Amino acid sequence: MRWFVVCLAAIFSPLLALSQTYDVVIQGGRVIDPETGLDAVRNVGIAQGKIRKISAATLDGKRVISAPGLVVAPGFIDLHQHGQDLESQRVKALDGVTTALEMEIGKPDVATFLQAKEGRSLINYGTAASHVAARSLAFGAPMPEGGLLPKSGAATDEPASVDQIEAMKVRLRHELGAGALAIGMGIQYTPGATRWEVIEMFRLAAEHGVPVYTHVRSSGKQEPGSSVESVEEVIGAAAVSGAPLHIVHINSSCASRAPDCLTLVAGARARGLDVTTEAYPYEAGMTYINSALFNPGWQEKFGVTYHDLMLPGSGERLTKERFEELHNASEPHLIVLFSNTMEAVDSVFRNPLVMVASDGDKGHPRNAGTFCRILSRYVRSQRTLTLMDAIRKMTLMPAQMLERSTPSARLKGRLQEGADADVVVFDPQTVSDRSTYDHPMTASVGVQYLLVGGVTLVDKGKLVEGVFPGRAQLGGMKPQ
Numbered sequence: 001m002r003w004f005v006v007c008l009a010a011i012f013s014p015l016l017a018l019s020q021t022y023d024v025v026i027q028g029g030r031v032i033d034p035e036t037g038l039d040a041v042r043n044v045g046i047a048q049g050k051i052r053k054i055s056a057a058t059l060d061g062k063r064v065i066s067a068p069g070l071v072v073a074p075g076f077i078d079l080h081q082h083g084q085d086l087e088s089q090r091v092k093a094l095d096g097v098t099t100a101l102e103m104e105i106g107k108p109d110v111a112t113f114l115q116a117k118e119g120r121s122l123i124n125y126g127t128a129a130s131h132v133a134a135r136s137l138a139f140g141a142p143m144p145e146g147g148l149l150p151k152s153g154a155a156t157d158e159p160a161s162v163d164q165i166e167a168m169k170v171r172l173r174h175e176l177g178a179g180a181l182a183i184g185m186g187i188q189y190t191p192g193a194t195r196w197e198v199i200e201m202f203r204l205a206a207e208h209g210v211p212v213y214t215h216v217r218s219s220g221k222q223e224p225g226s227s228v229e230s231v232e233e234v235i236g237a238a239a240v241s242g243a244p245l246h247i248v249h250i251n252s253s254c255a256s257r258a259p260d261c262l263t264l265v266a267g268a269r270a271r272g273l274d275v276t277t278e279a280y281p282y283e284a285g286m287t288y289i290n291s292a293l294f295n296p297g298w299q300e301k302f303g304v305t306y307h308d309l310m311l312p313g314s315g316e317r318l319t320k321e322r323f324e325e326l327h328n329a330s331e332p333h334l335i336v337l338f339s340n341t342m343e344a345v346d347s348v349f350r351n352p353l354v355m356v357a358s359d360g361d362k363g364h365p366r367n368a369g370t371f372c373r374i375l376s377r378y379v380r381s382q383r384t385l386t387l388m389d390a391i392r393k394m395t396l397m398p399a400q401m402l403e404r405s406t407p408s409a410r411l412k413g414r415l416q417e418g419a420d421a422d423v424v425v426f427d428p429q430t431v432s433d434r435s436t437y438d439h440p441m442t443a444s445v446g447v448q449y450l451l452v453g454g455v456t457l458v459d460k461g462k463l464v465e466g467v468f469p470g471r472a473q474l475g476g477m478k479p480q
C-alpha cells in the first residue's frame with residue numbers, strides 16, 4: 001500500500017507542480033534582475049509573499065497582471081528616508097519604493113518607532129540607532145517632539161567627557177538590542193564631537209557587527225573643514241575600527257568636490273575597506289535651520305548666502321533678518337538649501353559606486369520623485385545609465401549594503417525565485433517624477449503596479465487603500 005502511494009506521488013507530483021495556481025502572476029513583462037543579469041520577457045508567479053516561479057511558460061494565477069511592454073523589477077530600496085509618515089509612504093510607493101529606512105541619523109527611540117509602525121506601514125521600514133540622540137541624552141538636552149535633530153547648543157557643539165561618551169555607548173547598545181540596523185551619525189550636526197568620539201562610535205559598531213551610516217563633518221569648500229577632509233576622517237575611523245562605512249548623500253556633502261570624494265571611496269575599497277556611498281538627484285538639500293549646520297561661518301564654508309535658503313512650500317527666499325528669526329526659534333523649521341549644480345549631481349550618478357537614496361522628507365521634491373527621476377532623467381533623457389545599471393543602484397546595491405546588518409536582506413533587491421515578493425512594475429516610456437520645489441508632494445507617474453511582500457499596494461497606477469503590508473527590517477541583535 002505504501003509503495004502504491006509513493007508511486008502515485010511520483011506520477012502526479014510533476015503534474016501538481018505544473019498545475020500550481022499562484023496568488024499573483026505577472027505575465028509577459030520585461031523581467032530585470034541585476035544580480036543574475038536576467039533581462040527577458042518572463043512570467044512571474046508569486047505565492048505566500050515570495051517569488052516562487054520565473055518562467056517563459058504560462059503560469060496560472062488567482063490574479064493575473066498583464067505586463068507586456070512594462071518592466072518588472074525588484075521594488076526599490078531607499079536607505080535614507082526621514083519622512084516615515086503615511087503621506088510620505090504614499091508618494092514613495094508611487095515612486096516604486098517598497099522599503100524605506102531611516103539610516104542617516106536614526107530615530108531617537110528605536111522601540112517606540114517600531115511599535116508605532118507595526119501593522120500601520122505601507123512599505124517596509126527600519127532605522128539606525130541615533131548617535132545624535134544618544135549624545136543629547138548624555139548631555140541632558142531634550143530632543144524635539146517627533147524630530148531627529150536637536151537645536152544647536154551644548155549637546156551639539158561641546159566636546160563630550162569620557163563619561164558622556166560611555167553613556168552614549170550604553171544608549172546605542174540598547175538601541176541596537178531594540179532592532180536598529182546600524183549606527184547613524186550626523187557628524188555635521190554634532191560639531192562638538194571630537195575625532196576620538198567618532199572613532200569610539202565606529203568601534204562600538206564594529207564590536208556589534210553593524211555599519212556606520214554617516215553625514216560627514218563638513219561639506220565645506222575650504223580647508224580646514226573641507227568635504228575631502230571630512231570623508232578622510234570617516235574612512236580613517238572605518239580603517240582603525242573595522243566597521244563598514246556608508247557615506248550618505250555624497251552629492252550634497254561633497255558638491256563640486258564629489259569626484260575627489262569618490263576617488264577617496266574607490267581608493268579605500270581598493271585597499272580592502274568596506275566603504276559605500278549614495279546620492280539623490282537634486283541640486284538643493286534640506287535640513288533644519290536651527291541645527292548646528294548653521295553655526296556661525298556657514299556662508300563662507302558652503303559658499304552660499306541667505307538668498308540660497310528657501311522655505312519649503314512658500315518659495316520664500318530668506319534675508320538676514322528672517323534667517324536670524326528662524327535660526328533662533330525654538331521650534332524646528334525645515335529649510336531648502338541651494339548649494340550645488342545639476343551638472344555636478346549628474347556626474348555623480350555615472351559613477352558605478354554610487355547607489356540611489358532619497359534623503360526624503362516632506363518639503364523637498366526628492367521625497368516623492370527620486371527613483372522615477374533616475375529612470376526618466378538618466379535612463380530615458382540623458383541616456384547616461386542603462387536600465388540595468390539604474391535598477392542595480394536602486395535595488396541590489398542597497399540590499400547588499402543592508403546585508404551587513406541583517407541576513408534577511410539577501411531576499412530583497414532581487415527578482416529571483418525564493419526572494420521576497422517586493423516588486424515594481426513600471427512603464428519605461430512614461431515613468432517620471434512630477435514633484436517640484438513648489439509642489440514637492442506631487443506623486444510620480446508610470447509605476448503601474450507595486451507589490452510589498454506579495455500584497456498589491458499599487459494597482460493600475462493607483463494606491464490600494466486599507467492594506468498595510470510593510471514589515472520591520474530588524475538588525476541582527478534583536479531576537480527575530
Ligand SMILES: [Zn+2]
Nearest residue numbers: 104215248249
Ligand atoms: Zn544629511
